[in-house]
Amino acid sequence: MARTSVLAKATTVESSPEIQDALAKAGRMVPGEVDVILRAADGSESVLPQELVRILAASASELAIGHAVTVLAAETNLTPAETAELLGLSRPFVARLLDSGDIPSSHLPDSSHRIVRLADILAFQARRARRQEGRRRIAEAAEDAGLPY
16 A cells, blocks of 8 residues: 655645735744634633644744645654655755765565655754855855865
């Protein structure tokens, strides 16, 4: 039986330009300094936990600048193909990253198929972004100093 893509089942939200100002305002909410209250149709109310307020503020900030937001648990397991899709890389390149241990993975029991934790993918992506930023800064410094590179 074929497995349905985790990414295809994830909840993705996109903003519209008409509400970006309201989203920007919501994105400036400081968790711990604001309460978010849900009011049901019957009038009952519930205060959201601060963890959820943090998620809402972070999501609102991204939506305000026109980014789509996809909700997945950090413990979600993805296939190498889904990992490649998420990172915007080819599946064979991701397989090499998994083989080298640059992105941790584990094998399914009694199988050669691998799974990758979303948290590990995000950690790899953050490391990669830091390296790219470092290279950009070095290139800028060399250019400012008039050095060939």
